[in-house]
Amino acid sequence: AKNLILAGVKSVTLHDEGAVELWDLSSNFVFSESDVGKNRALASVQKLQELNNAVIISTLTTKLTKEQLSDFQAVVFTDISFEKAIEFNDYCHNHQPPISFIKAEVRGLFGSIFCDFGPEFTVVDVDGEDPHTGIIASISNDNPALVSCVDDERLEFQDGDLVVFSEVHGMTELNDGKPRKIKNAKPYSFTLEEDTTQFGTYIKGGIVTQVKQPKVLNFKPLRDAIKDPGDFLLSDFSKFDRPPLLHLAFQALDKFVSDLGRFPVAGSEGDANKLISIAGNMNESLGDGRLEDINPKLLRQFAFGSRAVLNPMAAMFGGIVGQEVVKACSGKFHPVFQFFYFDSVESLPTEPVDPSDFRPLNSRYDAQISVFGSKLQKKLEDAKAFIVGSGALGCEFLKNIALMGVSCGNQGKLTITDDDVIEKSNLSRQFLFRDWNIGQAKSTVAASAAASINPCLKIEALQNRVGPETENVFDDTFWENLTVVINALDNVNARLYVDQRCLYFQKPLLESGTLGAKCNTQMVIPHLTENYGASRDPPEKQAPMCTVHSFPHNIDHCLTWARSEFEGLLEKTPAEVNAYLSNPVEYKTAQRTAGDAQARDNLERILECLEKEKCVTFQDCISWARLRFEDYFVNRVKQLIYTFPEDAATSTGAPFWSAPKRFPHPLQFSTADPSHLQFVMAASILRAETFGIQIPDWVKHPQMLAEAVDKVTVPDFQPKKDAKIVTDEKATTLSTASIDDAGVINELIFKLELCTKKLPQGFKMKPIQFEKDDDTNYHMDLIAGLANMRARNYSIPEVDKLKAKFIAGRIIPAIATSTAMATGLVCLELYKALDGGHKVEDYRNTFANLALPLFSMAEPVPPKVIKHGDMSWTVWDR
Secondary structure, three states: OHHHHHHOOOEEEEEOOOEOOHHHHHOOOOOOHHHOOOEHHHHHHHHHHHHOOOOEEEEEOOOOOHHHHHHOOEEEEOOOOHHHHHHHHHHHHHOOOOOEEEEEEEEEOEEEEEEEOOOOEEEOEOOOOOOOEEEEEEEOOOOOEEEEEOOOOOOOOOOOOEEEEEOOEOOHHHHHOOOEEEEOOOOOEEEEOOOOOOOOOOOEOOEEEEEOOOEEEOOOOHHHHHHOOOOOEOOEHHHOOHHHHHHHHHHHHHHHHHHHOOOOOOOOHHHHHHHHHHHHHHHHOOHHHOOOOOOHHHHHHHHHHOOOEOHHHHHHHHHHHHHHHHHHHHOEOOOOOOEEEEEOHHHOOOOOOOHHHHOOOOOOOHHHHHHHOHHHHHHHHOOEEEEEOOOHHHHHHHHHHHHHOOOOOOOOEEEEEOOOEOOHHHHHOOOOOOHHHOOOEHHHHHHHHHHHHOOOOOEEEEOOOOOHHHOOOOOHHHHHHOOEEEEOOOOHHHHHHHHHHHHHHOOOEEEEEEEEOEEEEEEEOOOOOOOHHHOOOOOOOOOOHHHHHOOOOOHHHHHHHHHHHHHHHHHHHHHHHHHHHHOHHHHHHHHHHHOOHHHHHHHHHHHHHHHHOOOOOHHHHHHHHHHHHHHHHHHHHHHHHHHOOOOOEOOOOOEOOOOOOOOOOOOOOOOOOHHHHHHHHHHHHHHHHHHOOOOOHHHHOHHHHHHHHHOOOOOOOOOOOOOOOOOOOOOOOOOOOOOOHHHHHHHHHHHHHHHHHOOOOOOOOOOOOOOOOOOOOOHHHHHHHHHHHHHHHOOOOOOOHHHHHHHHOOOOOEOHHHHHHHHHHHHHHHHHHHHOOOOHHHOOEEEEEOOOOEEEEEOOOOOOOEEEOOEEEOOOOO
């Protein structure tokens, strides 16, 4: 329910006839001890409603009838007998339109999901990835036609994909927007199932884009699927024979409960044997379809824990099922088809547990004790844990840890640190925060929310970034006393730093990350596994300098350029000015000593800012912004096409403007174009901010702004004959040719001294640091304006402010479902790390993609052994 409410569905109805027991507190974060005895649905409503006021949350506390289901698009049953489930599912399957039915069960360390979205369900988008594109280099007049693409990026097409063409010159027949099928997909070419012999001859240009195709799924109702389950969705290839066994085990448990009216008791051999014999009889009745081995040891573990709902399992299954409901309502992403079984028996303690150790102690952890025994519970309570980061992952971890009782004993202590404050956009997944917490420190708010889930939690919240600069806070004693470290970070550098500290101090590190619907978890266990830094992802591709500066061919290039211009104009230059003004003598000496192009450039920028482009009134700022527009989107483009006309050729005689280069056109400024005015408004407001000039209200009225802009005189532009334009793909930084730099620097310093005398006493500029999340500060308006005007120069499709914010802010949207799943998986590993007796083959690293859905679990890679003579060691050895 939490994940769906955060996702923002229209309404959620909770049905529960039962009352809260102490037992429920080990897996449900909305209950507190004062709720014991109340109806479970009613006890949950208020806390769930706080998560999102836009969702209507209601309750049903009486016996559920089939007819009540007709009001819903999707129903999820979590605690229901197979007999009732079949009855409800038949109703949903045959309803017009069908109601999506999901049955999910968590029994101790075992879980199952069954989905039935009706006889014909259409999936609109099977994987959630953006359509792949390519830039065309040539198309042959052939049957079938061969299409080659430029080789700066590999094509991601697959045989059988449908594609559409646009912007093709010459062979214009292909621009009709009709999807065409491709085959023989190679890294830089493919064949098109089309006879182009009669088409025009290809001249230049063209973009090819994949068209995503819907897929229709035919679900079977539960009564048929139980007998004929089809292919199970696998999660762990080392247990490929496990799903059919669990399929049987869950049916046997259902029969046990309906026969005896209760669950098997933890530690009771009699109950375990009864379950094993039920499963055995069921298996025999399957005839040819029966299993060779019903694995009594596994069924015994299944019986012992069957009454308990463990928090990490609930978190993981809550994430998966939450995403299935969203799929059912939206048709986006591929559903589970139709059964998914999972177990984590490796989380059990390695030493045999005495049956008396499973007995309830009348505590909130009784359910967990019934699975793991009270010895491991004590280890959890006395753990000294460190959670690094308190964002989306951090919130989920705190909830899980509070419910599991980690660091809740007298010896225990949990430290959480995060240097960030809460912003509105965090609330969609960082569920310990509320509207009234915006602007407060993340770690403090999260810590007090976690303490309200479990008052015994011993937690300290810090606002320090973990890194070399805070080794006075997180000193050797701090690291040495820890039992376990959990990363909840959003960047690789911080992860690498924490990894190095854990390696040095020999501490287990539980690592996880999410990216949209994907998540991964990695266990770093001293001496057993390799460390996080041992295997790296390839670095992100950076566009060459000349592409960004003069030859962009997609919106990312325009946004990269916009962001670097923003930083240059509003942050770096004002900061240089202040560095000079606060200590002119030292600054001049330093630049003279450097005596290079960079020093010259710095001085030129300061002089320009304080003399030629100095702003005193707001009208000056408007002039500056208007002239900036002219410089960026008119004059620079005129210069570029003067230096390289449309028919220019390279030294080898090939056309200069060939794909992926796009030929630009200068813009014509007009106050009638709202995007032009918007650009001038954002630029002038931010410019005024750097000079500390009062911003008048009239700037926000388009008409008054237009009048002010019309007063600006714009000089005519004459292209230079010898302009230097970087065309070298290898260059990634600018370097200017050196005429006598030293002489120029001295002359610039002389001019600067004259102009400084005219400045008012104590004059300082205010550098602006890019902040993407404040919608009222005009930062994103200026960046989107810069990028879109430039895109217009090069006929590249423009983007709205939100999309620009995602690309320029390098934001990966996080969603609640994959976050919940990742933390659930990590906490199943936490049981192992704190128990301390496990081997490397008991641990699991996971990669999952809820969109596909794909779950891939594997044991971690052991550390690399280095041999020298007769000695051998790993990175963990000292």
